[in-house]
Amino acid sequence: TQTSSLAARITAPWYVAKITPRYIGALGARVICDNIPGLVNKQRQLCQRYPDIMQSVGEGAKEWIRECQYQFRHHRWNCSTLDRDHTVFGRVMLRSSREAAFVYAISSAGVVYAITRACSQGELKACGCDPLKRGRAKDERGEFDWGGCSDNINYGIRFAKAFVDAKEKKVKDARALMNLHNNRCGRMAVKRFLKLECKCHGVSGSCTLRTCWLAMSDFRKTGDYLRKKYNGAIQVIMNQDGTGFTVANKNFRKPTKTDLVYFENSPDYCVMDKSAGSLGTAGRVCNKISRGTDGCEVMCCGRGYDTTRVTRVTKCECKFHWCCAVRCKECEDTVDVHTCKAPKRAEWLDQT
Structure with missing residues (x-):
């Protein structure tokens, strides 16, 4: 079983993401890359x-981690990262679970998205807009001219496949096959949500002529889709x-090629379990009335919760003033915040 995750290879050492092109030029790409x-x-x-491209990948890593944490914000495993752990997500990635499957898919998707976007924005030397989208084409509304800048999704997919899959192809074991499958799911998920955008030309804005690309x-659509695939x-x-x-059953x-796959059942993530990479749910905010x-009940794993009354200051009674400002009052609101109780010490010790 492989002990380093895609997240570790793409994200954790990505101080590259913080390095400006001038800094890369000063140090030399070889020095930077040899130290990852x-x-x-x-x-x-x-x-x-x-x-x-590596710099774009590093920026994209921040985006897919945010998306992962958004998708799992209400779950026991909330895609939390560990700043001091080189694998980013800790030992949770060592288990061939559905959480690992999702991380591989969303991170692979994030690489495709970041590279493709950078191509279209003219930030990369190796690629630009899709060169194949030229001339005339047809959709259900009729003919149109290709114009503007079509996202070069195929370049993003090719580079992501070459870079991300390289390590998995060095090892011929079950986990490598699982990772390759889920990587592909992530790449294809981005392409699934390509959309045709058009601009109309003609008298009074009529669509007698259209230019499309x-x-x-938005990456949220890919995140939502992969979240359903996780389920x-x-x-x-x-x-x-x-x-x-x-x-297995x-x-x-x-x-199918679009399904996420996994080998091992997930831990329950209720209590801190260092061997499984579980951080537990002690101290997590929960919703008292949600089922x-x-x-x-679910988030706290039946351990109960503590309630704290807090006062929040929010903007309210906002009004638009001509011209052109919005002025609001500050309102105080007292709410109860519920947080999961920690497990009893004996219970916690059994898991560490």
């Missing part, structure tokens, strides 16, 4: 050859010849 731990030779070569949707992730086992998967359907995953 966990990269295989092919990844180092790509890093040295395309330092501007392909654009990526429906399929537990698998290796087939007999070790070349692919089969379902014969009563379930076989996974969902954010509810105190």
Whole structure:
């Protein structure tokens, strides 16, 4: 089983994301890339050859981590990061769980999104707008001319595949196959939400002529989609010849190319368990009246919760004044905040 996650290779050492192009030029791409731990030779070569792309990948990493934390903000596992841990998410990534499957997919998607966006914004030497979107084409509304700047999604996918998959292809084991499958799910998820945007030309804005281009949707759509795939992730086992998967439970359907797959059941994430990478839910805010995953009963794992009364200051009674300002009053609001109780010490010690 591999011990370093995609997140570790893309995010944790990404001080690269904070390095300006001038700094890269001063130090040299070779020096920077040689000091990123966990990269295989092919990844180092790509890093040295395309330092501007690596910088975009580093910026994109921040975006997909934020999206991961948004998607799981109401769950026991909330995609929390560990600042001092080189794997970013800690030991939770060592288990071949559905959480690991989601992280590989969303991070792979984030790399595609970041590179494609940088291509369209003219930030990269190796790519620009999609060169194939030229001439005339047709959709359900009729013919149109390709124009503007279509997002070069195929370049983003090709580079992400070459860079992200390189380490998995060095190892021929079950976890590597799982990671490759989920990486592909993430890459294809971004392409799924490409949309055609058009500008009308003609008398009084009529659409007798249209100029159109392909654009990526907001990354939130990809996050929402992969979150649903997480919910429906399929537990698998290796087939007999070790070349692919089969379902662990014969009563379930076989996974398709768009399904996330995992091998191991997740821990319950209720209490701190260093071996499983669980941070526990002690101190997490919960919703007293919810019956969902954010509810105190579920979030606190039946341990109960503490209630603290706090006073919040918010803006209220906002009015628009001509011209052109919005003025608000400050209102005080007293609310009860519920936080999960810590487990009893004996219970906690059993898990550490």
